[in-house]
Amino acid sequence: MDDRVEDIEIQLLLEALFQRYHYDFRNYARASIKRRLRQARDQMGFASFSALQEGLLHDPARLPRLLDYLTVQVSEMFRDPSYYRAIREKVIPHLRTYPSLKVWIAGCSEGEELYSFVIMFREEGLEKRTLFYATDINPDALDAAARGIYPLDRISAFTSNHRHSGGKSSLSDYYRADYGRAVFDKSLRDRVVFSDHSLVTDAVFAEMHLISCRNVLIYFDRKFQDRAIGLFRGSLARKGFLGLGSKESLHFSEHADAFAPFVRDEKIYQRHEQ
Amino acid sequence: MIASAQANGASPTPVTEAVVIGASAGAVQALARILPALPADYPLPVLVVVHVPADRDNMLVPHFAATCRIAVREAEDKEAIRAGTVYFAPSDYHMLVEPDRTISLSLDPLVHYSRPSIDVLFDSAADAYGPALAGVVLTGANDDGAAGLKAVADAGGVALAEDPATAYSPAMPRAALDACPAARSMSLDQIASFLAALGGARPS
Known part of the structure; x- marks a missing residue:
């Protein structure tokens, strides 16, 4: 051909x-x-x-x-444990100062990152004051995220990641094994809104305190990357946080000036005061 | 496409504009014979995939930055590919070349149990550079890179494989030679001088 x-x-x-x-x-x-x-x-x-x-x-x-x-992007819970450790140790102390919180997991695919955040926020006592938005463009992936069922053979990696992320509980507290599958507890979804949303064609929908969008931008060209980052910029509250994947950064972006590195090695940024 | 007429004026010979290298078991020793041999004014980019365990810090960049005469860096997503620079794929990411000759990283599934995968780099680079590409498969214990090297040759590029007889681990270059009959088998030192001479008209 x-x-x-x-x-x-x-x-x-x-x-x-x-x-x-x-x-x-x-x-x-x-x-x-x-x-x-x-x-x-x-x-x-x-x-x-x-x-x-x-x-x-x-x-x-x-x-x-x-x-x-x-x-569809197969990920792991607590993938890159040092990222979650940085969120837990450096970002969460700031988030504690707010009476209510909004967290956006953008491009959540089948939900591994979402459940990681909900579990971490429960461990830190912040879950009940937080609303999580989990968005993706693929309705089937969103359905899978809303089911929260993963093959049991992936759990050992999730468990090890969770431990290395500074997890304060046992991951097994949150799921039950069922015929080769790990079924995550539905209470983890009490504070989650699942929604069909495109970073490329849709608009800002709420004001966020933390946006985590990991390993989504690498699939975009620069133009789409800038569009998405502009959306994050417009969605973040004053001094809100943005976390990207370990090989993603803002430094090629036209919106770079709107953010300051907060934990540089973990690609966690903070929105400047306006 | 940049092309230069051959000395005899017959068919045009494409000038090579980029080099891709894949290596697995024994990679560091093999690359140590090749990359430091490239001159300081080397006019081509060199993109390298080495199979490294995902959870291991990638020590290739500091190691080769200290021994090479040209720049050595870990590839960043969407960066423009520059001449005279060695780019290593970050561990646990595929490295691809886009048609506009920038680098993309991806977390797509493992290929031949590997991420980064040599095939993924070579396929995308063959698309982007066509005949202006040289691909090299070095030592390794699996068959990643075989299909990729064939893609390089099919696009009209230069295909090389380390001589399995002298490779630290012969399986990977042997698989590449089997899949890609157009590929030439060379010792590490031959590969080093071949690549060092590239960049002007292609040596015949």
Whole structure:
């Protein structure tokens, strides 16, 4: 297959996805999206991206499966324990001074990061005064996040991460094992609002004290990254916090001046006073 | 595409604009024979994937920064690829080259049990650079890099593999040579001088 032809097909497929279903992947980092699309094409049984495009345009039932290929990100609870330790030890003392809190887990995928935050806030006695917003563009991923069920074989990694993050309880307090699955306690969702939201096309919806958006921006090109960071800037309360993935930063962003590094090594930033 | 006419004036030979290297078991010793041999005015970027355990601090950058004559850094997401610089993939992230020749990092699933994966780098770099790319598969104990090296050759780029007979761990270069018959097998010192000479017209 001529590479140029493939690039044209991908461009057209992403355009079709946007025009027909309003999912905008046109400014996703192209090299990653191409790998994912190749996988989708092969595993969904299409001979070419053009054929996949036709199938998608004429049959909306194919959309969820394609979205899974394009968006689902398998993470771990307390992935990068030092990040959670920094939130716990450096950010939470500031958050304690507020009578009520809003925390946004942006691009929550299947919920691993969300549950990590809720458990940490429960351990720190802040859960009851906090409202958590968990958003993603993929409705199936949001459903999975709202179920909170993970394969049991992933739990040992979660448990070890939790311990290294400075966890004050045992992770096993929060789930029960059930036929090879770990079912997380539904009380962890008492303070959570799940919502379909796109960092690329949707707007600010509440004023936040902390936004955690980890390993989402790396999938965007600079233009989308700036759009998302502008959204975070507009959503954060005065002196609110923004946490990014360990290989993400604000330093290429046009919004960089609106933030100051708060825990530099952990990519935790604080919104300047306005 | 930048192309220069061959001496005989027949077909144009693409000038190589970037080098990608993949290595696994025995990587540090093998790279130590290659990267420090590149001259201070080396005109190409060199992107390197080494299989490193995810939970281990990546010591490759400080190690090679101290021994190389060109800049050595850990790749950052969305940074522009610059000549005369060695970029190591951060541990536990795939490193990809975008069509506009910037770097993307990703947490997509492991490929050949590896993240970073050599195939992921080589595939994306072959897309971005086409025939202007040189790919090198060094020592290692699995078969990551084989499909990637073939992608480099299929796009018209130069494909090299370390000679399995002298490699610390022969499986990976052997798999690459099997998958990519166009690839040339060379000793580490041959690879070092081949790469050092790249950047002008391609040596034949």
